[in-house]
Amino acid sequence: xxxxxxxxxxxxxxxxxxxxxxxxxxxxxxxxxxxxxxxxxxxxxxxxxxxxxxxxxxxxxxxxxxxxxxxxxxxxxxxxxxxxxxxxxxxxxxxxxxxxxxxxxxxxxxxxxxxxxxxxxxxxxxxxxxxxxxxxxxxxxxxxxxxxxxxxxxxxxxxxxxxxxxxxxxxxxxxxxxxxxxxxxxxxxxxxxxxxxxxxxxxxxxxxxxxxxxxxxxxxxxxxxxxxxxxxxxxxxxxxxxxxxxxxxxxxxxxxxxxxxxxxxxxxxxxxxxxxxxxxxxxxxxxxxxxxxxxxxxxxxxxxxxxxxxxxxxxxxxxxxxxxxxxxxxxxxxxxxxxxxxxxxxxxxxxxxxxxxxxxxxxxxxxxxxxxxxxxxxxxxxxxxxxxxxxxxxxxxxxxxxxxxxxxxxxxxxxxxxxxxxxxxxxxxxxxxxxxxxxxxxxxxxxxxxxxxxxxxxxxxxxxxxxxxxxxxxxxxxxxxxxxx
Amino acid sequence: xxxxxxxxxxxxxxxxxxxxxxxxxxxxxxxxxxxxxxxxxxxxxxxxxxxxxxxxxxxxxxxxxxxxxxxxxxxxxxxxxxxxxxxxxxxxxxxxxxxxxxxxxxxxxxxxxxxxxxxxxxxxxxxxxxxxxxxxxxxxxxxxxxxxxxxxxxxxxxxxxxxxxxxxxxxxxxxxxxxxxxxxxxxxxxxxxxxxxxxxxxxxxxxxxxxxxxxxxxxxxxxxxxxxxxxxxxxxxxxxxxxxxxxxxxxxxxxxxxxxxxxxxxxxxxxxxxxxxxxxxxxxxxxxxxxxxxxxxxxxxxxxxxxxxxxxxxxxxxxxxxxxxxxxxxxxxxxxxxxxxxxxxxxxxxxxxxxxxxxxxxxxxxxxxxxxxxxxxxxxxxxxxxxxxxxxxxxxxxxxxxxxxxxxxxxxxxxxxxxxxxxxxxxxxxxxxxxxxxxxxxxxxxxxxxxxxxxxxxxxxxxxxxxxxxxxxxxxxxxxxxxxx
Numbered sequence: 001x002x003x004x005x006x007x008x009x010x011x012x013x014x015x016x017x018x019x020x021x022x023x024x025x026x027x028x029x030x031x032x033x034x035x036x037x038x039x040x041x042x043x044x045x046x047x048x049x050x051x052x053x054x055x056x057x058x059x060x061x062x063x064x065x066x067x068x069x070x071x072x073x074x075x076x077x078x079x080x081x082x083x084x085x086x087x088x089x090x091x092x093x094x095x096x097x098x099x100x101x102x103x104x105x106x107x108x109x110x111x112x113x114x115x116x117x118x119x120x121x122x123x124x125x126x127x128x129x130x131x132x133x134x135x136x137x138x139x140x141x142x143x144x145x146x147x148x149x150x151x152x153x154x155x156x157x158x159x160x161x162x163x164x165x166x167x168x169x170x171x172x173x174x175x176x177x178x179x180x181x182x183x184x185x186x187x188x189x190x191x192x193x194x195x196x197x198x199x200x201x202x203x204x205x206x207x208x209x210x211x212x213x214x215x216x217x218x219x220x221x222x223x224x225x226x227x228x229x230x231x232x233x234x235x236x237x238x239x240x241x242x243x244x245x246x247x248x249x250x251x252x253x254x255x256x257x258x259x260x261x262x263x264x265x266x267x268x269x270x271x272x273x274x275x276x277x278x279x280x281x282x283x284x285x286x287x288x289x290x291x292x293x294x295x296x297x298x299x300x301x302x303x304x305x306x307x308x309x310x311x312x313x314x315x316x317x318x319x320x321x322x323x324x325x326x327x328x329x330x331x332x333x334x335x336x337x338x339x340x341x342x343x344x345x346x347x348x349x350x351x352x353x354x355x356x357x358x359x360x361x362x363x364x365x366x367x368x369x370x371x372x373x374x375x376x377x378x379x380x381x382x383x384x385x386x387x388x389x390x391x392x393x394x395x396x397x398x399x400x401x402x403x404x405x406x407x408x409x410x411x412x413x414x415x416x417x418x419x420x421x422x423x424x425x426x427x428x429x430x431x432x433x434x435x436x437x438x439x440x441x442x443x444x445x446x447x448x449x450x451x452x453x454x455x456x457x458x459x460x461x462x463x464x465x466x467x468x469x470x471x472x473x474x475x476x477x478x479x480x481x482x483x484x485x
Numbered sequence: 486x487x488x489x490x491x492x493x494x495x496x497x498x499x500x501x502x503x504x505x506x507x508x509x510x511x512x513x514x515x516x517x518x519x520x521x522x523x524x525x526x527x528x529x530x531x532x533x534x535x536x537x538x539x540x541x542x543x544x545x546x547x548x549x550x551x552x553x554x555x556x557x558x559x560x561x562x563x564x565x566x567x568x569x570x571x572x573x574x575x576x577x578x579x580x581x582x583x584x585x586x587x588x589x590x591x592x593x594x595x596x597x598x599x600x601x602x603x604x605x606x607x608x609x610x611x612x613x614x615x616x617x618x619x620x621x622x623x624x625x626x627x628x629x630x631x632x633x634x635x636x637x638x639x640x641x642x643x644x645x646x647x648x649x650x651x652x653x654x655x656x657x658x659x660x661x662x663x664x665x666x667x668x669x670x671x672x673x674x675x676x677x678x679x680x681x682x683x684x685x686x687x688x689x690x691x692x693x694x695x696x697x698x699x700x701x702x703x704x705x706x707x708x709x710x711x712x713x714x715x716x717x718x719x720x721x722x723x724x725x726x727x728x729x730x731x732x733x734x735x736x737x738x739x740x741x742x743x744x745x746x747x748x749x750x751x752x753x754x755x756x757x758x759x760x761x762x763x764x765x766x767x768x769x770x771x772x773x774x775x776x777x778x779x780x781x782x783x784x785x786x787x788x789x790x791x792x793x794x795x796x797x798x799x800x801x802x803x804x805x806x807x808x809x810x811x812x813x814x815x816x817x818x819x820x821x822x823x824x825x826x827x828x829x830x831x832x833x834x835x836x837x838x839x840x841x842x843x844x845x846x847x848x849x850x851x852x853x854x855x856x857x858x859x860x861x862x863x864x865x866x867x868x869x870x871x872x873x874x875x876x877x878x879x880x881x882x883x884x885x886x887x888x889x890x891x892x893x894x895x896x897x898x899x900x901x902x903x904x905x906x907x908x909x910x911x912x913x914x915x916x917x918x919x920x921x922x923x924x925x926x927x928x929x930x931x932x933x934x935x936x937x938x939x940x941x942x943x944x945x946x947x948x949x950x951x952x953x954x955x956x957x958x959x960x961x962x963x964x965x966x967x968x969x970x
Contacts, residue, residue, distance in 0.1 A: 007613050035610060038567055039560040039597070044610055047555035047625060054556065070532035071539065075524040076599075076630055076646050077583075082523055098562075099587040100599065104580050104634040112524070114561075114585065114599075125520060125529055128492050140532060145561055145630065149589040161561050 005038045013345065015282050020226045024277055028155040031285050031346045033276070041153050041160030045269070048346065051293025052272055053163060057143060059195045059290065060165060060267060063187045069139040069167060074121045076145075077112040083120050086245035092212025093117065096148040098160075114147045119213065119238070119264055122168045123246035130170060130260060132251045137180070138170040156273035157230075157485055164268035170248060170260040174239065177261035178216075181237040184265040185218045188233035191267075196275050197288035197403040198222045199410045200232060201433065201480055203458030208442050211264075215239035221457040221480065222274045223410045227430030229457045229482040230274045235265035273485075278406050285347025286370055288402050289395040295326040296391050297343045298364075301336045301355035308359040316352060316364055316387050323388040325395070327352075344369060349398045350391055366390055370398045370405075414480075423469045423481070427454035433482050437475030439468035447471070454481045490523045498830065500767050505711045509762055513640040516770050516831045518761070526638050526645030530754070533831065536778025537757055538648060542628060544680045544775065545650060545752060548672045554624040554652060559606050561630075562597040568605050571730035577697025578602065581633040583645075599632040604698065604723070604749055607653045608731035615745060617736045618657050622665070626652040641758035642715075642970050649753035655733060655745040659724065662746035663701075666722040669750040670703045673718035676752075681760050682773035682888040683707045684895045685717060686918065686965055688943030693930050696749075700724035706942040706965065707759045708895045712915030714942045714967040715759045720750035758970075763891050770832025771855055773887050774880040780811040781876050782828045783849075786821045786840035793844040801837060801849055801872050808873040810880070812837075829854060834883045835876055851875055855883050855890075899965075908954045908966070912939035918967050922951035922960030929956045939966045 010030040016023040028034050033049035045053060061071070077100060084090050093116045100112040115121065126138060147161045156162075167184060171177040189202045200220040211217045214236040221229045242248070243259040252258050279286040289295050298317055300309035313329050320327035330339050336353070343351060353365040364387045371378035382390040413432025417423045426434045427448060438444070438456065448470050449455050459477040466475040495515040501508040513519050518534035530538060546556070562585060569575050578601045585597040600606065611623060632646045641647075652669060656662040674687045685705040696702045699721040706714045727733070728744035737743050764771040774780050783802055785794035798814050805812035815824050821838070828836060838850040849872045856863035867875040898917025902908045911919045912933060923929070923941065933955050934940050944962040951960040 035613065037560050037606070038564060038609055039562050039606070042560035042562065044560065045558040047557045050555070050557045053558075070535070072532045072535045073530040073538075073630075073648060075522050075527035075529065076632065077524050077527065079523060095589050097589065098585045098597075100583050101586045102584040102596070104582065106634075111587070112583075121522065121524070124523055128520065145558075147561065149591075163558060 005036060007036050013282065013284055016225070016280060020224070020277065023280070025155070027276060027280055027284055027345070033272075034155040036153070039160075041150050043153065043155050043159050045163070048293060049272070052275075052287070052291055053269055055291045055293065056267075056269075056271060057165075060187070060191055061143075063191065064141050064167065067183060067187070069141045069169075072140045072142055073144065074118050074125065074142060076115055078115055078121050080111045080113060082124060083113050086120070086213050086242055088241070089119065089213035089245075093148075096150070098147050098149050115144075116146055116148045117264075117266075118142065118144075118146075118166055118168065119242055120246070123242045123248055123262065126168075126170050126260070126262070127246050127248045130248060130250050133172050133253055136170060136172045136250060136260065137176060139167075139180075140169065141165055141167040154273075156269050156276070162268050162270070164266050166264060166266045169263045170243070171262070172250065172252065172260065174261050177239070177263050178237050181216070181218060181235045181263045181265070184235040184263070185220070188220050188235065188265075188267060192220055192222065192232055192271070193403065195288065195290045196271060197399060197406060198232065198274055198278055199403065199407040201458060203460045203480075205234075205458055206440065206442070206445055206456040206479070208445050209455060211236045213238060213241050215241065219458050221433075221482075222278060223413055223432055223482070224274070224277045224485070225409070227413060227432045227483070229433065229480070229484040230270070230277070231457070231484065232271050232274050233265070233267040236263060238262045238264060278409075279402050280347070283341075284345030286402065287347035287349060289349045289399045292347065292349055293326065294328045294343075294346070294348045295395055296320055296328075296350040296352055297348045298327065298329045298352045298354065299336055299339050299343075300329075300331070301353060303356050306356050306359075309354045309356070312359055312362075312384065313354050316354065316384060319384075319388050320352075320391055323392065325388070325391055350394050352387065352391065366394055368394060368398055370401050417469055420469055420472075424448075424452055427452035427481050427483070430483050433457065433480045435478060435480055436469035437462055437466035438477055438479035439471055439473040440476040441471070441473065444468060444471045444473070448481065452483075454483045456480065457482050457484065490521060492521050498767065498769055501710070501765060505709070505762065508765070510640070512761060512765055512769055512830070518757075519640040521638070524645075526635050528638065528640050528644055530648070533778060534757070537760075537772070537776055538754055540776045540778065541752070541754075541756060542650075545672070545676055546628075548676065549626050549652065552668060552672070554626045557625045557627055558629065559603050559610065559627060561600055563600055563606050565596045565598060567609060568598050571605070571698050571727055573726070574604060574698035574730075578633075581635070583632050583634050600629075601631055601633045602749075602751075603627065603629075603631075603651055604653065604727055605731070608727045608733055608747065611653075611655050611745070611747070612731050612733045615655060615733060615735050618738055621655060621657045621735060621745065622661060623655040624652075624665075625654065626650055639758075641754050641761070647753050647755070649751050651749060651751045654748045655728070656747070657735065657737065657745065659746050662724070662748050663722050666701070666703060666720045666748045666750070669720040669748070670705070670718075673705050673720065673750075673752060677705055677707065677717055677756070678888065680773065680775045681756060682775075682884060682891060683717065683759055683763055684888065684892040686943060688945045688965075690719075690943055691925065691927070691930055691941040691964070693927050694940060696721045698723060698726050700726065704943050706918075706967075707763060708898055708917055708967070709759070709762045709970070710894070712898060712917045712968070714918065714965070714969040715755070715762070716942070716969065717756050717759050718750070718752040721748060723747040723749060763894075764887050765832070768826075769830030771887060772832035772834060774834045774884045777832065777834050778811065779813045779828075779831070779833045780880055781805055781813075781835040781837055782833045783812065783814045783837045783839065784821055784824050784828075785814075785816070786838060788841050791841050791844075794839045794841070797844055797847075797869065798839050801839065801869060804869075804873050805837075805876055808877065810873070810876055835879050837872065837876065851879055853879060853883055855886050902954060905954055905957075909933075909937055912937035912966050912968070915968050918942065918965045920963060920965055921954035922947055923962055923964035924953035924956055924958040925961040926956070926958065929953060929958070932956070933966065937968075939968045941965065942967050942969065
């Protein structure tokens with residue numbers, strides 16, 4: 001064991017309702033999603049956690065490619081002089097940058113920033129690549145690591161280094177850039193709801209919550225069990241700000257030289273934090289089948305002298321795998337009860353038990369992770385020949401059921417509020433998403449934040465006229481307020 | 486255009502035979518595989534280049550997973566004190582490390598290295614994770630960026646930052662670790678020959694060429710057209726060196742505490758450099774179909790007033806894509822000749838032409854990139870209904886043909902030499918792989934290197950007895966000598 005850092009040892013997972021934060025850390029470690037590392041602020045994504053991330057990547061990547069985007073890779077290090085060209089961007093990111101000042105035995109004449117995000121280096125390259133309207137749009141995405149200097153460490157939610165994807169596009173018109181920004185926002189919403197089983201509010205950010213250098217930032221916001229919101233993806237319309245700072249121009253059809261319009265957008269492994277917190281229960285993770293690294297685990301149950309389950313199990317495994325189910329057979333020399341608990345902690349959506357009775361009748365027993373023991377529909381026994389179909393059906397049911405539960409939670413914790421004292425009270429108490437007509441004034445948001453720690457999550461159109469519930473000025477939008485991660 | 490660096494502008498690709506280096510750089514840029522970046526020593530992997538890398542990843546990743554490996558992700562930054570624990574490793578890598586010394590506005594009390602490779606951080610974690618023989622083997626791979634401080638920049642072959650995979654495994658016995666090392670070596674050989682169409686020599690490295698901290702290093706070595714070898718993958722048996730330095734122990738079945746045995750192995754985007762150099766010709770890239778981002782490009786040929794090819798082309802495209810061919814339709818407003826040249830530069834293995842005659846007869850014309858115009862079998866015309874099958878067949882043929890040509894080159898440029906002066910001459914002249922009985926003495930290798938710039942590439946068993954052709958001492962192995970990238 002290294003003396004350089006302390007790895008918390010988790011024996012028991014504390015109840016989720018008592019202390020969400022303690023439960024969260026315990027589950028992340030105990031399910032072997034992550035380990036703490038000897039590098040301050042950095043975690044290791046262990047194979048089970050990486051399996052989750054690979055499924056996020058596969059699902060998002062397919063959606064990006066289906067809408068014409070390609071992947072590329074840009075340098076990790078950004079010369080300081082380059083980083084300093086877009087004023088708002090610098091101000092936003094400079095305090096969070098890690099600096100390389102030595103290479104080999106050499107002191108560098110110019111510091112190199114480890115990318116906190118890649119607008120700068122990608123914008124610089126676009127300035128070289130783009131010449132005419134024929135080159136537009138440029139639709140590029142990058143899967144990579146980025147680093148922002150942070151002291152606190154919470155797996156997935158706040159780490160110094162993290163994995164994400166960042167899309168960067170360039171367009172001939174403001175309308176095209178806005179359309180792209182919203183197209184991606186919708187991909188994020190679709191992914192969140194239909195893959196991660198997380199219902200979200202999608203909308204535009206307030207001025208105070210905007211990405212440094214953006215014209216508009218859009219986000220998807222999920223609600224966690226403690227009533228705090230978690231921003232799970234952002235899509236930025238950068239207008240011509242970066243194009244002007246990095247001189248990205250094109251010759252238009254009318255032969256005049258114009259600046260392009262750019263966008264950027266990202267989802268990080270933070271999304272996994274939302275999945276863990278929203279769906280988990282006192283027994284551990286509950287993973288949506290579409291993201292689960294293992295969708296079905298087969299547990300043979302051996303009675304003394306009867307090891308026939310070990311003969312049937314590989315056949316069931318083969319049948320599930322051939323049908324595209326991510327299945328695993330647990331043949332370890334441990335009791336069934338021990339295995340049940342292990343796989344429950346890891347949130348595997350479906351358990352397939354094969355006991356002596358099952359062997360006798362050529363059946364398997366399918367148990368759902370999302371239900372409690374004894375709950376209606378928690379388990380059923382089917383003939384082995386029907387196992388694949390039954391497991392597939394169950395996986396679909398679990399996916400739908402997790403989404404329904406999370407949607408029920410979001411709906412029941414969204415409060416349309418018309419009265420000022422209730423508004424402040426709900427913001428302070430972390431009731432959930434507090435939905436009011438809002439004036440859109442930064443001063444008003446700052447005041448609410450100072451009083452309650454809540455900020456706007458995102459905004460949408462106001463129908464009719466109303467006054468701002470927070471301050472009484474004329475309202476211009478509807479806003480969700482909440483405390484946030 | 487940024488004033489920070491100069492992007493070479495490539496109009497014409499110079500003949501490959503005249504100056505391989507100039508040809509190589511021109512092709513990499515002109516085919517839009519890479520761009521130079523404003524970060525010294527770093528290139529941008531553009532979408533077409535990244536498409537190649539994605540295919541390398543997919544093929545290797547499937548092989549790793551089929552042999553029980555899982556992916557994970559470890560931190561980019563390594564505290565200096567941790568890096569310093571394995572002496573040979575430090576000595577090998579310290580001069581190549583980039584150091585982070587500032588985070589935000591804070592001066593760090595301990596420097597952080599950007600990983601040049603991850604044995605150190607992964608070993609530290611294994612020390613925490615592994616407790617008993619039940620936890621072994623640990624079979625983990627990581628796809629990531631690494632950084633080694635370099636001044637020269639040659640796309641893929643030598644860059645400061647590069648993309649790679651690094652596998653790291655831990656085992657209960659020396660035999661298990663050696664078996665793993667060789668299993669991976671064979672995966673690399675298989676990938677190189679059957680996917681990248683690059684014949685290689687696989688074998689063990691000499692002491693002088695060994696990875697810092699390894700017991701044995703194995704490699705695959707390809708031969709480039711200039712007679713220089715290119716090491717394309719390495720697999721290291723680390724014995725207990727890292728286990729002892731990082732205190733990775735386990736309780737064995739006999740309840741005694743023992744150090745584990747570890748391995749590490751990697752293939753980087755350097756492999757793409759070998760693919761480009763070995764297969765390309767005066768017209769540009771020639772990509773092996775299994776790696777080609779675009780396997781078949783459809784070029785409609787329009788005569789004045791006859792645009793029927795534009796109706797047939799999408800149908801052919803759909804048929805190819807539905808059959809799993811990575812096909813693209815080039816509908817740009819350019820002449821067919823211009824398009825042919827563009828796609829030839831990019832090395833697309835098969836071109837599907839649809840001209841007025843083809844429309845008339847409901848045929849397509851299939852043209853192979855690996856043959857010259859007029860060469861036998863360079864093109865054939867088939868009914869549209871047979872296009873998918875014909876394209877698939879052709880892709881298989883091109884794959885085989887590129888491998889055969891490269892194998893013919895390797896074979897004809899491998900020289901079994903028994904005479905000292907011929908040995909030194911061939912080493913100096915870059916004849917290719919110079920195969921001799923060798924004494925295995927570091928002093929002998931150092932002398933040959935000083936005299937000729939050649940080193941051993943890898944070694945294999947010697948049958949019978951012989952004297953070292955380089956120095957006359959008793960031979961212990963057979964060795965391939967060559968100059969190398």
